[in-house]
Amino acid sequence: MADRKPIASWLTDMDGVLIHEGVPIPGADAFIKKLRESGKPFLVLTNNSIYTARDLHARLTRMGLDVPVENIWTSALATAEFLDDQRPGGSAYVIGEAGLTTALHDIGYILTDHEPDYVVLGETRTYSFEAMTKAVRLINDGARFICTNPDETGPSAEGPLPATGAVAALITKATGKQPYFAGKPNPLMMRTGLNAIGAHSETSAMIGDRMDTDVLAGIEAGMRTFLVLTGLTRPHQIEEFPYRPSQVVESIADLVDLI
Numbered sequence: 001m002a003d004r005k006p007i008a009s010w011l012t013d014m015d016g017v018l019i020h021e022g023v024p025i026p027g028a029d030a031f032i033k034k035l036r037e038s039g040k041p042f043l044v045l046t047n048n049s050i051y052t053a054r055d056l057h058a059r060l061t062r063m064g065l066d067v068p069v070e071n072i073w074t075s076a077l078a079t080a081e082f083l084d085d086q087r088p089g090g091s092a093y094v095i096g097e098a099g100l101t102t103a104l105h106d107i108g109y110i111l112t113d114h115e116p117d118y119v120v121l122g123e124t125r126t127y128s129f130e131a132m133t134k135a136v137r138l139i140n141d142g143a144r145f146i147c148t149n150p151d152e153t154g155p156s157a158e159g160p161l162p163a164t165g166a167v168a169a170l171i172t173k174a175t176g177k178q179p180y181f182a183g184k185p186n187p188l189m190m191r192t193g194l195n196a197i198g199a200h201s202e203t204s205a206m207i208g209d210r211m212d213t214d215v216l217a218g219i220e221a222g223m224r225t226f227l228v229l230t231g232l233t234r235p236h237q238i239e240e241f242p243y244r245p246s247q248v249v250e251s252i253a254d255l256v257d258l259i
Contacts, residue, residue: 005203007203007204007259008040008199008200008204009041009200009204009205010035010207011042011045011190011193011204011205011206011218012042012043012044012207012252013044013207013208013209013210014056014060015048016208016209016231017207017228017231017252018031018044018065019065022063024063024064024065025230025251025252025253026253027252027253031255031256032065034256034259035259036066041197043193044073045072045074045193046072046073047074047075047148047149047183047213048075048123048149049075049076049079049097049100049123049148049149049183050096050097050123051074051097052074052076052099053072053074054069056072057069073192075148075184076096076099076100076103076148078148078189078193079100079103079120079122079183080109081192082146082192083107083109083118083120084107087117089108090109090116091109091115091117091118092116092118092119093111093118093119093120093134093138094120095122095127096120096122096123096148100148113134115143117143117144118143118145118146119138119139119145120148121147121148121171122147122148122149122164123148123154123164127167136171136174139171139177140175145175146179146180147168147180147182149181149182150181151163151165151183165181184213185214187217187220190218190220190221190223191221201221201223202222205224205225205226206218206221206226207228207252208227208228208231209230210232210233211237215227215233215241216243218245219243224246224247225246225247226246226249227247228249229249229250230250230251
């Protein structure tokens with residue numbers, strides 16, 4: 001990695017890197033503060049499509065992390081960017097929350113269950129069997145199947161919850177149609193995010209807590225990658241993957257001096 005250019009912009013995952021179960025991880029506030037003082041472009045990313053960037057800004061602010069709205073990038077925003085590029089002014093039947101519906105409204109999409117161009121699946125607090133049935137029938141009738149992310153489970157205080165990837169598998173089983181996933185580990189989410197802040201992968205770094213999403217997406221987008229050990233991937237699991245991060249560190253606190 002000695003030949004790499006200096007890091008001029010940063011992308012970081014949110015859960016497991018900056019916060020854990022609603023509490024900031026030690027060093028996260030110092031990392032964000034130094035990023036803002038440096039003037040370097042940066043984004044905080046999440047595969048979760050439930051919340052809008054404004055929602056997440058307010059949530060992080062309550063935790064003492066001052067991340068501007070324009071520095072937050074979600075799988076819902078990446079999905080909207082993709083659909084706006086593929087079929088501007090299209091229509092979609094959406095299973096999801098405000099983060100996803102707002103992103104699609106903002107690109108001028110019509111949300112409908114009448115002959116939509118797409119069925120778009122994201123996280124929701126309550127997956128409705130009626131909504132899933134409608135999605136299956138619309139896909140069988142020709143709607144294209146899009147998912148915000150492939151995460152099979154999500155965290156909760158009570159334990160793991162079925163997430164977008166698990167529900168997508170159900171719909172795939174019923175239709176025989178595989179979805180296109182816009183979020184991590186698809187490097188599309190990295191590249192659209194880099195474009196949003198005017199950054200280039202050659203001089204950018206991705207920080208994450210998961211080998212199978214954050215690190216993989218960063219590698220495939222051509223970025224330097226940092227794995228922190230404050231989230232899902234444990235040290236003994238790193239060697240199980242056929243790829244490696246550029247560097248493994250204990251936590252986000254170890255990266256403050258690299259900014």
